[in-house]
Amino acid sequence: MAKTIMIVDDSASIRQVVGIALKGAGYDVIEACDGRDALNKLTGQKINLIITDVNMPNMDGITFVTEAKKLPAYKFTPMMMLTTEAADDKKQAGKAAGAKAWLTKPFQAPTLLDAVSKLVLP
Amino acid sequence: MAIELKQQKKGVIQLAIQGELTIYSVLEHKQALSPYLSSAKDIQIDLADVTEIDSAGLQLLMFLKQEAVSRGITFSLSQHSEAVVEVLELLNLSKHFGDPIVISADWKSS
Amino acid sequence: MSELDAALTVFAQEAEELLTDMEDALLSLETKPDDSETINSLFRAMHTIKGSSGLFGFSAVVGFTHEAESVLDKVRNGERSIDAELISVLLDSKDHTAKLIEHCLTQQEAPIPASLAAESERLIRQLTGRQTTDLQQSDDSVQLEIEGGGEISVDDNWLISLEFQKDAFRNGMDPLSFIRYLRTLGEIKQILTMAPELPAGDDMDPENCYLHFKIAFQSDANKQTIEAVFDFASDDCDIKILPPNSKFEEYVNLLNAQDDNHVKRLGDMLVQVGALTQNDVDHALQSQQAIVESENQGPSKPLGEILVERHVVQQPLVDQALKKQEQTKQKLASEANYIRVDATKLGHLINLVGELVISSAAMNLIVERHGLSDAGDVAASMNALVSSIRDTALELRMVQIGETFSRFKRVVRDVSKELNKDIELYISGGETELDKTVVEKINDPLTHLIRNALDHGIESPAQRLAVGKPAQGTVQLNAYHESGHIVIQIADDGAGLNSEKILDKALANGLVKPDHDLSQQDIHNLIFAAGLSTKDQATNLSGRGVGMDVVKKNIEALRGSVEIDSIEGEGTTISIRLPLTLAIIDGFMVGTGQDRYIIPLSMVDECIEMNANECEIDEIQHYINLRGQVLPYLRLGDYFHNQIADTHRKRESVVVVKSGQTKAGFVVDELHGEHQTVIKPLGKVFERLNGITGATVLGDGNVALILDVQGLIQAAIKNKSRPAPFLTSQRIQ
Incomplete structure (x- = not known):
């Protein structure tokens, strides 16, 4: 049974690239364009990993992680932050909210897959 | 409830865990299983229908075994599903539980 | 309280004391592992x-x-040796014993909880050795025994220990994921899954993670890569990675290949060769800090020991790194050693450098004269080299003045005792450097000045208290660099100079005439005149009236000057200005007629063309009006040739020189600019020549005289206002 990963990013191109890479590796992918959109799409289906950008309109990544952690169906779901710069304060804030994994942008597909597979193998 | 009581007679309890045995369900499972630890003399758990097991689920099995041993209850796992066997093999725990594992021919090799 | 309760209280106290002693003993064993008495006391506890x-x-x-x-x-x-590992287990055992006793005392009826029982078992296994956690190696063939009989050799495998913390699951970290991923980097040879602290019954929260893993892993990946597998779990897991023994040789080679130009810290060395990751070191440093804080006494545990205890690196590798570190230290120490050089050899070198400077100037002259533009570049770069050789050579003789200063601590201590005074010496600027030959010659004048300050300057404690000063007097020795000179100050917070007394003495001795109009500064300067002492009763230390004049003469002989600044009742500061070196100076060359003179560059304030709007000469009143400032002046040609200059048709220039606060103008015909000047001492014959302190040989073979600026300024002042000597410059309002 394929593992499902949600990618939350306001950049359509990033969602696309990440989506292609993950699907190519054998994951199912759910896309969301910001934190609010993502919360609306968390409807109880099984998700094995959530990857989220930090700076997004409507709801930023850290708020989203905090909210998602409150949902019973996702409170134990691993969360990965995409930090634009190696901004350590953002990373720490993300960790505090519950996103223990992180990936520094810009990244290439192999780096993403490598980081993802530490948490969820396809 | 993902636990089915298959048989209960003379202190011998036969249970079957079904579906996921993961962090999302371990609390529920523990609450459901704990009462048997104070009444049974022999607990047999059928794992044939466990579709998914993670570290938390595995830890719960280890806990049950430890509780059973400390209370002098016979404890055994049987009919391990593919998912369970994969984890037990990965973590080298088959011997710890000491139950015979039957590997089905139609499992994909992992 | 029943008898039994009373007895239990005694037992509790006794046990607590014994356990505290045990801990102390264990910690002291870390430094002295063979102390039999300490081991005995452990046993007794x-x-x-x-x-x-x-x-x-x-x-x-x-x-x-x-x-x-x-x-x-x-x-x-002696059947078993005590090592860091055992000490650590015994420390845990001590803590565990305390817990067991506490449980027994507080809940006598309740059975021992499973967690305590499990801990007992775990520690007993460790104490008796050869068990799962016994990854520590005592020899080269360490075997990891695994439940079920499997053995793991540490020779070829990485040993990875993962102790997950209870929030791991909640944070979405599934140890299984990491272990599965690990398999993409190599082969898991053996894995041991444990839950040593798994609580019993209701205490067990299934959403907490109690899992520990020990993994023997075969892989060519480096330590950083393996550690990176667990990056995301680093907050929720104590990760220890011990490299395989087969890597040992590789690490040792890398260690030995490390450059030994500076001493590195142990952690950095091991991180560099790849045996440790920065994380390992950071964690070890944290626990080292924690130990220091919790013990708040005793030496902190060496980092190497902590690293080995944490199973992140093998003891032999730590030993090797320490050895390398020690070797580097020794190598550097032996290299940093000073070379003792015969001072005459050094003097010879500096003379040669002096000749080199002169030849270089000669070469420049020729290059210039013949217009050899090709040679110009070469000459310029050689000039630069010669300059830096000159500076370096002079630096060889530079020493810090601190050592000279320090010697006076003893002087001050002894003298103040003798005088029944309480005096503290403060030293600053000890790192200021100056030529060794100058240091040697300044010692006597300094001693004299300090004794003066102690004897004449600082009052007795009673007198001090009477005028509202602290009983303890202070003398301050300070040194600093200022425009090519070193300034040494001796400051005391004593009584200061009494102008009236000095003047009376000077009048009595016939040093000054009653009709002389003297400024405060002039009066103070009188103490440098021969035969003047203000102390009514001379002690055997100072004050016989011979001294200050000698001090001044000695300092002037070093091309230096001395100034006094005193406020009655508040103290006296004597400042000595000395050139940094006696051998070579940066000079400013000027000419009158055929003659060339060198003025030390550091004493040149400015150069200005005569008869410009800003500078007028008043031949009658004998002063220069420099932008409203009155300066005494000296026409160098007139001064040295004693000829009344009547042909001032040429353009003249003024070089404004300063010595301390005093300024004067030297009127010259030509300004030749800066010149590296090698000072050649004058022969005995010329020793008495006024206004000249030395000579130098120019590039063209001619001789230039080095001016005694200090002396010439005085001469200029006398020249200006014959009726009243000792006058310094004034400003026209």
């Missing part, structure tokens, strides 16, 4: 606790302490 626990029926305590006692008995009999 466990033995006594076991005995008294038996009395009260605390079987759990008895059972556990019995094991510890047996181990310590073996240590006592």
Whole structure:
């Protein structure tokens, strides 16, 4: 049974690239364009990993992680932050909210897959 | 409830865990299983229908075994599903539980 | 309180004391592992606790302490050696014993909880050795024994220990994921899954993670890569990665290949060769800090020991790194050693450098004269080299003045005792450097000045208190660099100079005439005149009236000057200005007629063309009006040739020189600019020549005279206002 990963990013191109890479590796992918959109799409289906950008309109990544952690169906779901710069304060804030994994942008597909597979193998 | 009581007679309890045995369900499972630890003399758990097991689920099995041993209850796992066997093999725990594992021919090799 | 309760209280106190002693003993064993008395006391602690626990029926305590006692008995009999690993286990055992006792005392009826029992078992396994956690190696063929008989060789495998913390699951971290991923980097040879602290019954929260793993892993990946597998779990897991023994040789080679130009810290060395990751070191440093804070006494545990204890690196590798570190230290130490050089050799070198400077100037002259533009570049770069050779050569003789200063601590201490005064010496600027030959010559004048300050300057404690000063007087020695000179100051907070007394003495001795109009500064300067002492009763230390004049003469002989600044009742500061070196100076060359003169560049304030709007000469009143400032002046040609200059048709220039606060103008015909000047001492014949301190040979072979600026300024002042000597410059309002 394929593992499902949600990618939350306001950049359509990033969602696309990440989506292609993950699907190519054998994951199912759910896309969301910001934190609010993502919360609306968390409807109880099984998700094995959530990857989220930090700076997004409507709801930023850290708020989203905090909210998602409150949902019973996702409170134990691993969360990965995409930090634009190696901004350590953002990373720490993300960790505090519950996103223990992180990936520094810009990244290439192999780096993403490598980081993802530490948490969820396809 | 993902636990089915298959048989209960003379202190011998036969249970079957079904579906996921993961962090999302371990609390529920523990609450459901704990009462048997104070009444049974022999607990047999059928794992044939466990579709998914993670570290938390595995830890719960280890806990049950430890509780059973400390209370002098016979404890055994049987009919391990593919998912369970994969984890037990990965973590080298088959011997710890000491139950015979039957590997089905139609499992994909992992 | 029943008798039994009373006895239990005594037992509790006794046990606590014994355990505290045990901890102290264990910690002291870390530094002195062979102290038999300490080992004995460890044994006695466990033995006594076991005995008294038996009395009260605390079987759990008895059972556990019995094991510890047996181990310590073996240590006592030399059957087992005590090492960092065992000490650490014993420390844990000590803590555990305390917990067991506490449980027995507070819940006598309740059975020992499973967690405590499990901990007992775990520690007993560690105490008796050869068990799962015994990854520590005592020899080269360490075997990791695994439940079920499997063995892991540490020779070819990485040993990875993962102790997950209870929030791991909640944070979405599934240890299985990491272990599965690990398999993409190599082969898991053996894995041991444990939950040593898994609580019993209701205490067990299934959403907490209690899992520990020990993994023997075969991989060519480096330590950083393996550690990176667990990056995301680093907050929720204590990760220890021990490299395989087969890597040992590789690491040792890398260690030995490390450059030894500076001493590196142990952690950095091991990180560089890849045996450790920065994380390993950071964690170890944290626990080192924690130990220091919790013990708040005793030496902190060496980092190497902590690293080995944490199973992130093998002891032999730490030893190797320490050895390398020590070698580097020694190498550097031997390299940093000073070379003793015969001072005459150094003097010879500096003379040669002096000649080199002159030849270089000669070469420049020729290059210039013949217009050899090709040679110009070469000459310029050689000039630069010669300059830096000159500076470097002079630096060889530079020493810090601090050592000279320090010697006066003793002088001050002895003298103040002798005088029944309480005087503290403060030293600053000890790192200021100057030529060794100058240092040697300044010692006597300094001694004299300090003794003066102690004797004449600082009052007795009673006198000081009477005028509202602290009983303790202070003398300050300070040194600093200022425009090519070193300034040494001796400041005291004593009584200061009494102008009236000085003047009376000077009048009595006929040094000054009653009709002389003297400024405060002039009066102060009188103490440098021969035959003047203001102290009514001369002590054997100073004040016989011979001294200050000698001091001044000695300092002037070094091309230096001395100034006095005193406020009556508040103290006196004497400032000595000395050139940094006696051999070569940066000079400013000027000419009158055929003659060339060198003025030390550091004393040149400015150069200005005569008869410009801003500078007028008043031949009658004999002063220069420099932008409203009145300066005494000297026409160098007139001064040295004693000829009345009547042909001032040429353009003249003024070089404004300053010495301390005093300024004067030297009127010259030509300005030749800066010149590296090698000072050649004048022969005996010229020693008495006024206004000249030395000579130098120019590039064209001619001789230039080096001016005694200090002396010439005085001469200029006298020249200006014959009726009143000792006048300094004034400003026209």
